[in-house]
Amino acid sequence: MSSVEVSLQETVGKGYVDFWRFKGRYRVVKGGRGSKKSVTAALSIIFNMMKFPLANTLVLRKTFNVHKDSTWAQLKWATYRLNVGHLWHFKKSPLEAIYKPTGQKILFRGLDDPMSITSITVDTGFLCWAWFEEAYQILNEDDFDKVDMSIRGELPTGYYKQLTLSFNPWNEKHWLKKRFFDVPDPNILALTTNYTCNEFLGDDDRALFEWMKKNKPKRYRVEGQGEWGIAEGAIYEDWREEEFEYKELIKTGAYKAVFGLDFGYTNDPSALVAALVNEQEKKLYIFDEHYESGMTNDKIAEMIKAKGFSKEKIIADSAEPKSIDEIRGYGIGRIQAAEKGPDSVINGIQYLQQYEIIVHKFRCPNVSIELSSYVWDQDKTGRFLNRPVDDFNHALDALRYALEKIRKPVRSTIII
Known part of the structure; x- marks a missing residue:
């Protein structure tokens, strides 16, 4: 040799x-x-x-x-x-x-x-x-x-x-x-x-x-720089990792499946989150995710199909209506825009804070990372403000979108 x-x-x-x-x-x-x-x-x-x-x-x-x-x-x-x-x-x-x-x-x-x-x-x-x-x-x-x-x-x-x-x-x-x-x-x-x-x-x-x-x-x-991240001021504290079989939870009839999508591209990832919600017990099981930068809309659609979610109602970031229309054109027919408002971030966070959040131990590592790193902003004196730092929040924004229809259910109108 x-x-x-x-x-x-x-x-x-x-x-x-x-x-x-x-x-x-x-x-x-x-x-x-x-x-x-x-x-x-x-x-x-x-x-x-x-x-x-x-x-x-x-x-x-x-x-x-x-x-x-x-x-x-x-x-x-x-x-x-x-x-x-x-x-x-x-x-x-x-x-x-x-x-x-x-x-x-x-x-x-x-x-x-x-x-x-x-x-x-x-x-x-x-x-x-x-x-x-x-x-x-x-x-x-x-x-x-x-x-x-x-x-x-x-x-x-x-x-x-x-x-x-x-x-x-x-x-x-x-x-x-x-x-x-x-x-x-x-x-x-x-x-x-x-x-x-x-x-x-x-x-x-x-x-x-x-x-x-x-x-x-x-x-x-x-x-x-490779330094440790911020640990103080965590927004979500009642969460843990766990192994669970989400299909068994669905069989109980107590959980509703919800799906959310946040768009990104070069500097930020596109994030899809799939979760099961029990409104009565205030439990939220996050069972799947996708987290990737550089995804075009056709690739996002392919990913959703590969996961078997193409027929599910997916609530997506309303800041990109063109992307939503394109993804719908690729066969994801039930995707729709989130209904954002001036206080939608804070209201969504406050709603999620009511839940005990369980993250699948092996399927959703990026959700766990964001839950550990998403913090309240601070002023120059170190006092926490009632607004989150706009970082480590792509999967968590998708989660907020996913729960929007539960947080704000459609009310039927009765005409007499």
């Missing part, structure tokens, strides 16, 4: 020397968008597996079905970035990556299938490393601990066990902060990175961050 010479400085870039060299148990990096944290993690995994011929890696996301378009694709890209793509085989069924010369494997799992994690075995060598991508989506620390305990056992001399966690920071009350960033521990490397260390960004990418810095400074602090 011929050797391949690669300059790591030119391939990986700067800003991650400590991350690359660390051999302790926990290698944790939070960073804003464009900080190259995920691609650097992928490059280091490929590099180290080829360096340690008995090492295998477990890659985890909160839900399994997002791996193919994220970690699996990033690791495949990393092999070609390192000029070793011909030495790797990336399989789709089952989803895994195999280093051809040794048979070492990268395995992909989701926390939504606990049995697939506890029963892991490898054909060659040892399970040495795990990578948690988008670790902020894991709201329950116990879910992390179960995987942590599975990386165990004696290793050959020179080998080491390590868990890598990469994520975008948000709520400072998240267990990740207390566990890894607030304690001095030689077994923990906790880094904060941002887009300024990514020399591979284009001028247009940097211009987007400058726009965010000027127009959305609080979001820039989190997504641009």
Whole structure:
């Protein structure tokens, strides 16, 4: 087998020397968008597996079905970035990556299938490393601990066990902060990175961050600079994550299905939310979501059809009547505009605050993120105002639209 010479400085870039060299148990990096944290993690995994011929890696996301378009694709890209793509085989069924010369494997799992994690075995060598991508989506620390305990056992001399966690920071009350960033521990490397260390960004990418810095400074602090988000002044407090089967709830006859859609494009995502409402018990189960930037109206219609919601009544942001008409023309016949008013945001929030909100633990990660991050605005003295910060609210705006017909039911008119 011929050797391949690669300059790591030119391939990986700067800003991650400590991350690359660390051999302790926990290698944790939070960073804003464009900080190259995920691609650097992928490059280091490929590099180290080829360096340690008995090492295998477990890659985890909160839900399994997002791996193919994220970690699996990033690791495949990393092999070609390192000029070793011909030495790797990336399989789709089952989803895994195999280093051809040794048979070492990268395995992909989701926390939504606990049995697939506890029963892991490898054909060659040892399970040495795990990578948690988008670790902020894991709201329950116990879910992390179960995987942590599975990386165990004696290793050959020179080998080491390590868990890598990469994520975008948000709520400072998240267990990740207390566990890894607030304690001095030689077994923990906790880094904060941002887009300024990514020399591979284009001028247009940097211009987007400058726009965010000027127009959305609080979001820039989190997504641009990689700092923790605001935790005080949460608008919604009575909510939790839970696993549930929404079809069983529908069978009880006590719940009404509602659907809402908020439009976005370049800087903001389009957000669809599906929920079940029990008006008598004031319970709200959020069972599905879609959250994606850059969606044209035909793609939104395709997504709604793929989810099986094309015949449902969907209440959409009335600020874009043209988009609503186009989506209706693509076969989503019952979509209609929300009835906004001067106090519709506050009234909608006050109505939602009456409900106990249960979010599906694995199907709706972005709803959970927004519920944790949506806060009241403050004046210069720190006093909270009766208006929300216009941020982390795309799914929650969609939720407000979805409940509009319940909050303001159509009254029949009797003519005598």
